[in-house]
Amino acid sequence: MENDFDILKNIKLVNAPDFLFTRIISKIENRLAIKISKGAAISWSVSLVIVVIVNVTVLLSQSQTTKQETMIESMNLLPDNNLYE
């Protein structure tokens, strides 16, 4: 049985190709670029969401005030607690 495996010892060591290092460096650089663009995309989308939320909040609060004011006006009421003008 051992003889079958002895042949495995005849496998020679080979040198890694010279261009391997260049390829590795370019792969690392590509990954960094992807990481940076991912980070930028995430920060852009987060800021967009914040802007949208702020806009919606402002719009909603404004429309509520307008509704309240319209109702008060229609009923000829004063918006404060004074009974007489």
Add this chain to the structure above:
Amino acid sequence: MTFEELYNNHKNLVFNLALQYVQNTEDAQEIAQDVFVVVHQTLASFRNEADPKTWIYRVTINKSLDFIKAKKRQKRFGFLTSLFYPDSNEIKYDQKGFDHPGIEIEQKESLELIFKHINNLPENQKTALILSKIEDKSQKEIADIMKLNVKAVESLIQRAKVSLAKNLEKNEGK
């Protein structure tokens, strides 16, 4: 130790070990690239280790096994695609043949057969056998690399040898 130093000290180790797993130059180059990308990413934690060799062995083994799994998935996916879209040429399994530059032509046929059976062994048996019989590592070193105890390594090598011998016998009988 800088990345370049680490690369220069271990490039042949990584490339040869990957070759023992995939027996193909192109695939071994791809694995070696992935290994050194990981090494670069974890360079800071790596600098404190006295001998990074064991760690590099581990990364290479894991990356080689992942690569083989990915190839198998790709093969299955390619087969399924060919069932549903017989005319599709877009997704096809890229089958690369036995092309081990460390093997001489006279021994190519017999070693190709042995590797065919080694490739069918369970992952840990395959790793133990490669480290022991091809990389010529001691059982203690293999135990360190595989994070096992020496007894477990001994048993893995023994089981690998037995099933390999059985399969080779079967093959001779055919």
